Amino acid sequence: MIFLSWLFLLPLVAGIEVDWSSQSSINDGLALIAKGLMDYYNGNDTGQTPGMFSNPYYWWEAGAAWNSMVDYWYYTGDTTYNSIIMSSLQFQVGDYWDYMPSNQTTTEGNDDQGFWGITVMAAAEKNFDDPREDQPGWVYLAQAVFNTMAARWDEENCAGGLRWQIFTWNNGYDYKNTVSNGCLFNLAARLARYTQNDTYIEWADRVWDWTKSVGFIIDTNEWWPVYDGGFIQNNCTDIEPIEWTYNSGLMMSGAAVMYNYTNDPIWLNRTQGIWNRARVFFLPGGIMYEAACQPSSQCNNDQRSFKGIFSRFLGLTSLMAPTLSPEIQQYLANSSIAAAQSCSGGTDGHTCGLDWSRGGWDGLYGLGEQMSALEVMQNRLVWTRPPPLTEDTGAVSVSNGSAGTVQEQRPVVEHLTLDTKDRAGAGIITAIVLIMLLISAWWLAF
Numbered sequence: 166m167i168f169l170s171w172l173f174l175l176p177l178v179a180g181i182e183v184d185w186s187s188q189s190s191i192n193d194g195l196a197l198i199a200k201g202l203m204d205y206y207n208g209n210d211t212g213q214t215p216g217m218f219s220n221p222y223y224w225w226e227a228g229a230a231w232n233s234m235v236d237y238w239y240y241t242g243d244t245t246y247n248s249i250i251m252s253s254l255q256f257q258v259g260d261y262w263d264y265m266p267s268n269q270t271t272t273e274g275n276d277d278q279g280f281w282g283i284t285v286m287a288a289a290e291k292n293f294d295d296p297r298e299d300q301p302g303w304v305y306l307a308q309a310v311f312n313t314m315a316a317r318w319d320e321e322n323c324a325g326g327l328r329w330q331i332f333t334w335n336n337g338y339d340y341k342n343t344v345s346n347g348c349l350f351n352l353a354a355r356l357a358r359y360t361q362n363d364t365y366i367e368w369a370d371r372v373w374d375w376t377k378s379v380g381f382i383i384d385t386n387e388w389w390p391v392y393d394g395g396f397i398q399n400n401c402t403d404i405e406p407i408e409w410t411y412n413s414g415l416m417m418s419g420a421a422v423m424y425n426y427t428n429d430p431i432w433l434n435r436t437q438g439i440w441n442r443a444r445v446f447f448l449p450g451g452i453m454y455e456a457a458c459q460p461s462s463q464c465n466n467d468q469r470s471f472k473g474i475f476s477r478f479l480g481l482t483s484l485m486a487p488t489l490s491p492e493i494q495q496y497l498a499n500s501s502i503a504a505a506q507s508c509s510g511g512t513d514g515h516t517c518g519l520d521w522s523r524g525g526w527d528g529l530y531g532l533g534e535q536m537s538a539l540e541v542m543q544n545r546l547v548w549t550r551p552p553p554l555t556e557d558t559g560a561v562s563v564s565n566g567s568a569g570t571v572q573e574q575r576p577v578v579e580h581l582t583l584d585t586k587d588r589a590g591a592g593i594i595t596a597i598v599l600i601m602l603l604i605s606a607w608w609l610a611f
């Protein structure tokens with residue numbers, strides 16, 4: 166009897182139960198996870214900053230999380246969070262409408278800005294309610310991010326590419342990495358498809374070719390790894406061979422969009438090459454994991470969200486290169502079942518974990534864990550809604566190729582007024598990020 170009652174007291178470890186043949190069951194599951202994600206948002210409370218998630222989540226991750234929430238609305242039709250999404254995307258837009266708000270500019274990197282740009286791109290492609298008419302629309306903002314980033318293209322070092330950091334005083338200013346260039350590439354491909362302006366095609370070609378030429382992408386096998394980056398002191402040849410899911414996803418889905426728009430088989434070849442290699446991000450049984458940090462339990466807060474971003478790009482790749490969709494969707498299906506059962510933790514009983522292969526919750530929780538579970542599940546639904554819209558297929562957000570090109574007017578006060586304390590702070594933060602990156606770079610030789 167004692168045994169029996171002990172059994173009854175065992176917590177349910179079933180996680181979030183979803184009947185994948187029922188849209189309402191799927192929606193119920195996603196709603197719980199989305200609610201959990203939004204538990205980390207207190208930007209609308211007194212004294213907090215709209216658009217920002219609570220400590221310790223950096224600004225970039227907030228940008229990425231809003232994309233998860235735009236997509237949540239798109240796939241479920243649940244408008245509960247739309248006004249918060251809208252006000253957040255607008256509050257952080259910055260004085261020059263390019264996602265360089267002055268609060269962030271001491272530490273902002275190209276990748277940070279890029280992820281907000283990708284979020285507003287998604288909002289445009291999905292006809293998420295455009296801002297009021299006197300405000301710049303979603304695609305304008307994406308173009309402003311693109312134009313400000315493209316203007317930083319640096320031919321002086323490594324024969325091209327974006328640096329990781331925007332500002333000289335940040336550690337990582339001397340590092341060129343895939344995520345920064347991948348954001349530019351992804352935006353270029355999607356803006357080309359959205360606007361049919363060939364300037365973006367030229368940029369997508371330029372970024373791809375450079376990234377490949379320095380060896381951040383290796384295209385000599387059937388499976389193409391996407392590496393992290395290299396330092397300009399060494400002409401970008403000292404490549405950090407870490408493979409992050411989201412870097413693969415940025416390049417793969419950008420290539421898929423290029424394929425869809427240009428119909429050029431070379432882009433399908435590139436998409437396929439990266440997808441072939443991306444199988445290293447799945448455990449046996451097709452369960453996604455962050456291979457570079459999960460096995461050693463070294464994933465930091467940023468890295469814990471990467472599976473979510475990767476899942477989103479897998480969804481986009483399915484849509485843009487439909488021949489790959491059946492296979493990609495199988496991996497998403499198996500991963501999403503594993504993710505859902507990990508969502509059995511916390512005080513609410515449905516907090517999601519990091520390791521989806523455990524059979525239950527692993528005790529970890531956070532914004533990244535919620536984003537990842539939400540995205541892997543909702544990207545199984547990509548075929549239930551229209552594919553990303555373009556100006557020709559009903560997108561309403563109005564493009565403007567000059568967005569973000571009035572940079573000359575941006576005062577350089579950041580450089581002049583930044584006091585030593587701020588500068589040290591900014592340097593330390595990026596130093597820590599960089600050290601974390603390098604520490605977790607002791608890594609699996611696949």
Ligand SMILES: *[C@@H]1O[C@H](CO)[C@@H](O)[C@H](O)[C@H]1NC(C)=O
Pocket residue numbers: 209215248249252256
């Ligand atoms: C959140 O705050 C923003 C900015 O102050 C405001 O525009 C918005 O209406 C608020 N949203 C909600 C749901 O309270």
Ligand SMILES: *[C@@H]1O[C@H](CO)[C@@H](O)[C@H](O)[C@H]1NC(C)=O
Pocket residue numbers: 213214215256257266267268
């Ligand atoms: C910038 O920081 C100040 C002080 O914390 C805050 O009041 C303001 O809302 C922030 N603005 C943005 C755009 O984040």
Ligand SMILES: *[C@@H]1O[C@H](CO)[C@@H](O)[C@H](O)[C@H]1NC(C)=O
Pocket residue numbers: 323324378379400
């Ligand atoms: C630096 O790298 C670029 C791109 O890989 C290459 O074209 C260039 O020749 C290299 N320069 C030197 C000095 O090695």
Ligand SMILES: *[C@@H]1O[C@H](CO)[C@@H](O)[C@H](O)[C@H]1NC(C)=O
Pocket residue numbers: 386387388434437438439441
């Ligand atoms: C890409 O195309 C090349 C040349 O046709 C071919 O040898 C290679 O197998 C293709 N790679 C992938 C991943 O499909």
Ligand SMILES: *[C@@H]1O[C@H](CO)[C@@H](O)[C@H](O)[C@H]1NC(C)=O
Pocket residue numbers: 449450451452495496499
């Ligand atoms: C997904 O799971 C099914 C059932 O366990 C298995 O047969 C299949 O091989 C898995 N797919 C992948 C891609 O691992």
Ligand SMILES: *[C@@H]1O[C@H](CO)[C@@H](O)[C@H](O)[C@H]1NC(C)=O
Pocket residue numbers: 424425428484485486487488552
């Ligand atoms: C481009 O994407 C659309 C929407 O998913 C799809 O119907 C079409 O077949 C794709 N084009 C190519 C060349 O794969």
Ligand SMILES: *[C@@H]1O[C@H](CO)[C@@H](O)[C@H](O)[C@H]1NC(C)=O
Pocket residue numbers: 308312362363364365565566567
């Ligand atoms: C095409 O895009 C580029 C880059 O944003 C811009 O400079 C140019 O004005 C655009 N052309 C048109 C016709 O909109």
Ligand SMILES: *[C@@H]1O[C@H](CO)[C@@H](O)[C@H](O)[C@H]1NC(C)=O
Pocket residue numbers: 565566567568569570571
């Ligand atoms: C396009 O954006 C530029 C820069 O913000 C602005 O000066 C111009 O008036 C805009 N054009 C249109 C047609 O809105």
